[in-house]
Amino acid sequence: MVHIWNDPTEVPEDFGPSVVTIGNFDGVHRGHQQVLSQLLRTAGQHGGRSVVVTFDPHPSQVHHPDSAPELIMGLQDKLDALADFGVDAVLVMKYNLALAAMTPEEFVSTVLLDGLHAAQVVVGHDLRFGVGNSGDVETMRTLGEKLGFGVQVVTEYGAGGFPVHDDGGTDRRCSSTWVREALAEGDVETAAAILGRPHRMRGEVVHGAARGRALGFPTANLDHGSTGYIPADGIYAGWLVDESGTRWPAAISVGSNPTFDGVSRQVEAHVIDRPNEAVEDFNLYGQTVVVEFTARLRGMVAYRGPEALVEQMRLDVVQAHKLLLDQ
Template sequence: MVHIWNDPTEVPEDFGPTVVTIGNFDGVHRGHQQVLSQLAATARQSNARSVAVTFDPHPAQLHRPESAPELIMGLQDKLDALAATGLDAVLVMKYTLDLAAMTPEEFVGDILVGSLHSAHVVVGHDLRFGAGNAGDVGTMQELGGKLGFTVQVVHEFGAEGFPVHDDGGIDRRCSSTWVREALSEGDVVTAAAVLGRPHSMRGEVVHGAARGRLLGFPTANLSHDATGYVPADGIYAGWLVDEAGTRWPAAISVGSNPTFDGVSRQVEAHVIDRPEEAVEAFDLYGQLIVVEFTARLRGMVAYRGPEALAEQIGLDVVQARKLLLQG
């Protein structure tokens, strides 16, 4: 069981010693996973507990909301992904102006040492922390010497399928920025390579305009408050995971339905070969589902009418079925 704390005061006095890492961990991509894997291994070797400290909301949403990045995943998905790495606990710090004003010394002394009883800290090479991002790896090492913990630095990590050179260098390190760039272009394959898993969104299924049903391809429409980065407009092959955990192959549409002069972007998934003999039992309305994006089939196009659109959707479904079920 992974302990989830929402405030340092929730950490039990006898929890520790700990091995700790700090970060926003948006996406929990392969670079994050390398740090977390090292964290768990070090904790096991030293008979300690492994803890990740993360923040909600993302600091940029407080400091520069007008230019804050769209989050790759919601908080619950982030907690699930962090838990899947084998951590013992996650401390979710509410990011406020008071927290932002803490000096590096205060943050480390009060949180890492005072609350978490840290014996070892694992960080990325580009660590920044404390008021004005004044703290870095050198600061953490200096504070470790004063306060009695050791520091381990984990360096760059590339994405699977991207070049790693003979000298150990890589073309580009894994980052949340790279994932967002890929998704903004609809390149869900590259995003998956950086994430180490398909990109996904989570949201409640709501009623839409029912155009898909009229065209013969009913869809599950995600609510507009669904979490997860919305990839570029287009048609995708992927999976719909219902509340029971069943994975259904799906053709996914992202966009504003230009054939019908739509204006608001919508994410909707058509389950391929759904059990028509049990339509009532298959009702997804009101369910909290996950939609995973595997491949982009095409961009969003305005067709001359419903008949032309239905014909194209049929072709999309055939292509998605082949990709998902036939390799």
Template sequence: MVHIWNDPTEVPRDFGPTVVTIGNFDGVHRGHQHVLAQVTQTARRHNIPAVAVTFDPHPAQVHRPESAPELIMGLQDKLEALGSTGLDAVLVMKYTLDLAAMTPLEFVRDVLAEGLHAEHVVVGHDLRFGAGNGGDVGTMQELGEKLGFSVQVVNEFGAGGFPLHHDGDADRRCSSTWVREALSQGDVVTAAAVLGRPHRMRGEVVHGAARGRDLGFPTANLSHDSTGYVPADGIYAGWLIDESGTRWPAAISVGSNPTFDGVSRQVEAHVIDRPREAVEDFDLYGQTVAVEFTRRLRGMVAYQGPEALVEQMNLDVAQAHELLVRG
């Protein structure tokens, strides 16, 4: 069981000593995973808990909301991904201007040393923290000497298969920016390679225009406040995971339905290969589901009427079935 705390005051007094790392961890990609692996390995070696400190909302959403990047994942998925790395606990700090104003000393003393009883701190080589991002690796090492913890610096792309080699990007560092770039182009395969798993969105299934049902392709429409980066418009093969954890193969549409002059972007998943007896009873409305993107099948196209669209949708479903079910 992974403990989740929202403030240092929630950490039990007798919890610790600990091995701690700090980061936004948007995407919990392979670079993050490499650092987190060092955290858990160090913790097991010393037989003490491994803890990650992260922030919600993302600092960029507080400091520059007008230009903050779209997040790769929501908090729930981030916590699940962090928990899957072997951590014992995650401290989610509410990011505010008051927190941002803490000096490096105040943050490390109050959160790491006194809050989490850190004995070892593991950080990436490009660490920045404290007011104005004034703290770096050297600062952390100096504070460690004063406050009684050791500091381990990890090169996120120097070992364990890093950097990720892909299409000539032999020296490219795994990063959240790279994931967003790939998703913005609909390249969910590269995004999955950097993430170490398929990209996913999560949201409540809501009622839509019901055009898919009318055409014979009922869809689960995600609400507009769903979390996760929305990839480029197009049709994708992927999976819908319902609240019970059942994974359903799906053809996923991202876009504004140009055949019907749609204007707002919508993410909707048509579940394929449902048992015959489940077709009529298959109702996901009101459920919070996850949608995973495996491969982009094509871009979004405006067709000359419903007949041409239905013909293409049959081809899309057949291709998705071939990829997902037959492999």
């Protein structure tokens, strides 16, 4: 069981000693995973508890709300990914101007030492913390020597032999920015290679215009408050995971339904190959579901009418079935 805390005061007095890492961890991609792997190794070596300190909202949403990047994942999916990796605890610090004003030493003393009883700190080479991002790796090392904790720095965030390359065919540093670039192009395969798993969105299923149902392709429409980066418009093969944990193969549409002069972007998943006995009872309205993107089938196209659209949708379902199930 992973402990989740929202403030250092929630950490039990007898918790620790701990081995701590700090970061936003948006995406929990392969670069982050290298830091987390070192965190777990160090915790095992020192008999400590592994703890991730992360922030909500993302600092850029506080300091630069008009230009903050769209997040790859929501908080719940971040917590799930960290739990899947095997950490013992996550401290989710509420990021606000008061926290941003803490000096590096105040942050370390209050959060890492007084709160988490850190014996070791594992960080990436690009660490920045404290007021105005004034703290870096050397600051952390200096504070470690002064206050009595060890510091380990993970220096490589590269693809590390994984099949992830930039346009020039050379290894590129794994980063949240790279994931966003791939998703903005609809390249969910590259995004998955960087992340180490398929990209996902999470949201409540709401009523839509019911056009898909009228055309014979009912869809689960995600509400506009769903979390997770919305990939480029198009049709994708992927999976829908309902609240029971059942994974359903799906053809996923992202876009504004140009055939019907749609305006707002919508993410909707048509579940394929449902058992006959499940068709009538298959009602996802009000459920919070996860949609995973496996492959992009095509871009979004405006067809001349419903008949042409239906024919293309049939082809999309066949292609999605082949990619997801005929392996």
